[in-house]
Amino acid sequence: MADMKQFTTLKVRLYPTPEQAELLEKTFGCCRYLWNQMLADVQEFYAATDLQYIPTPAHYKKEAPFLKEVDSQPLCTVHQNLRRAFLDFFRNPAAFRYPQFKTKKARRDSFTTYCRQYRSGPTVLMTKEGVRLPKLGLIRAKVHRSPLHWWSPRSATVTKTRSGKYFCSVTFGYAVQEPPAPLPTPETTLGLNDSLSHFYVDSNGHRPDPPRWLERSGEKLARMQRRLSRMERGSKNYEEQLQKLRLLHEHIANQRRDFIHKESRRIANAWDAVCLRDTDLTERARKLRGGNVLDAGFGLFRDCLRYKLERQGKAYIVLDPYTPTAKTCHACGAVHEALPPRARRWTCPHCGADLSREINGARNIRDMGLAEFLKQKTEAA
Numbered sequence: 405m406a407d408m409k410q411f412t413t414l415k416v417r418l419y420p421t422p423e424q425a426e427l428l429e430k431t432f433g434c435c436r437y438l439w440n441q442m443l444a445d446v447q448e449f450y451a452a453t454d455l456q457y458i459p460t461p462a463h464y465k466k467e468a469p470f471l472k473e474v475d476s477q478p479l480c481t482v483h484q485n486l487r488r489a490f491l492d493f494f495r496n497p498a499a500f501r502y503p504q505f506k507t508k509k510a511r512r513d514s515f516t517t518y519c520r521q522y523r524s525g526p527t528v529l530m531t532k533e534g535v536r537l538p539k540l541g542l543i544r545a546k547v548h549r550s551p552l553h554w555w556s557p558r559s560a561t562v563t564k565t566r567s568g569k570y571f572c573s574v575t576f577g578y579a580v581q582e583p584p585a586p587l588p589t590p591e592t593t594l595g596l597n598d599s600l601s602h603f604y605v606d607s608n609g610h611r612p613d614p615p616r617w618l619e620r621s622g623e624k625l626a627r628m629q630r631r632l633s634r635m636e637r638g639s640k641n642y643e644e645q646l647q648k649l650r651l652l653h654e655h656i657a658n659q660r661r662d663f664i665h666k667e668s669r670r671i672a673n674a675w676d677a678v679c680l681r682d683t684d685l686t687e688r689a690r691k692l693r694g695g696n697v698l699d700a701g702f703g704l705f706r707d708c709l710r711y712k713l714e715r716q717g718k719a720y721i722v723l724d725p726y727t728p729t730a731k732t733c734h735a736c737g738a739v740h741e742a743l744p745p746r747a748r749r750w751t752c753p754h755c756g757a758d759l760s761r762e763i764n765g766a767r768n769i770r771d772m773g774l775a776e777f778l779k780q781k782t783e784a785a
């Protein structure tokens with residue numbers, strides 16, 4: 405559903421005519437000249453004012469009219485590259501050298517031109533015969549792999565090796581459409597139900613518990629709170645204990661977030677749809693008071709699950725809280741109105757099925773949620 409941008413670069417060997425080779429050399433030369441001029445001016449300006457300033461290419465064209473003979477894009481690229489080189493250097497001098505002057509003999513020559521889209525077409529084009537570049541025209545090239553027709557050229561970098569060979573790397577961008585997620589079925593849908601003693605219970609009977617270390621942190625927290633309550637308020641010991649307690653709170657919050665992200669990621673990757681009941685979180689917290697250290701995380705868990713599913717084009721289905729998911733027998737569909745509110749297991753009076761309250765509820769949440777979701781889909785279509 406979502407459009408994603410991807411890039412591919414094709415590199416080809418260029419075979420320029422003598423005239424084109426001359427213009428290529430000129431372009432390399434202009435880029436080198438401009439780089440060195442700009443760098444010298446940056447240093448001079450910095451020495452005089454303590455400020456970093458790089459003049460634009462236009463500034464140099466009056467004094468050096470030969471700059472006008474070549475494509476102006478590579479000159480802009482020189483300006484950007486020098487800016488980037490200074491930024492990198494100032495951000496991390498250990499990893500990046502201070503920008504250096506370019507000598508004619510140094511390394512390989514190169515320039516980059518960015519593609520502009522005109523009504524007459526893009527300024528950079530790769531065909532079976534070669535590469536078309538601004539001012540240079542079509543340069544013959546050995547093209548092994550043609551770009552696909554929906555790729556759009558972004559930039560072209562021409563390089564010359566020390567041995568005198570010319571190469572051109574053209575970068576293309578294109579949108580990739582992710583295939584829409586398949587319509588969920590009962591086999592690929594998960595129902596999640598609230599649980600009194602676990603983080604949740606799902607329609608397959610899976611009952612995840614918070615990891616053991618998270619539980620231990622919770623026990624430690626309770627111990628520390630008890631100790632604090634015995635101390636004299638405002639005393640030095642009290643303040644120290646309070647600080648320790650704050651740190652532990654923070655630590656638990658991090659552990660909890662970590663657990664929630666992993667758990668929601670696991671579910672969102674494994675299932676095409678997830679159904680939940682729209683529960684009131686304060687109501688849930690009241691019911692589960694003192695239950696486990698993850699109570700506070702259930703809202704975050706639902707949010708994580710929703711966005712992780714939606715990013716993959718999958719369904720996050722919320723059931724109305726009044727749907728009778730607990731009292732309905734999953735085996736036969738009969739509604740058992742007289743179900744005692746605290747019963748953890750019950751036997752269906754209609755078909756005799758022996759049911760776990762939480763798992764039966766999770767299965768009903770899955771099936772009722774999925775049915776509602778598919779009904780809305782068909783109505784919309």
Ligand SMILES: [Zn+2]
Nearest residue numbers: 733736752755
């Ligand atoms: Zn039944």
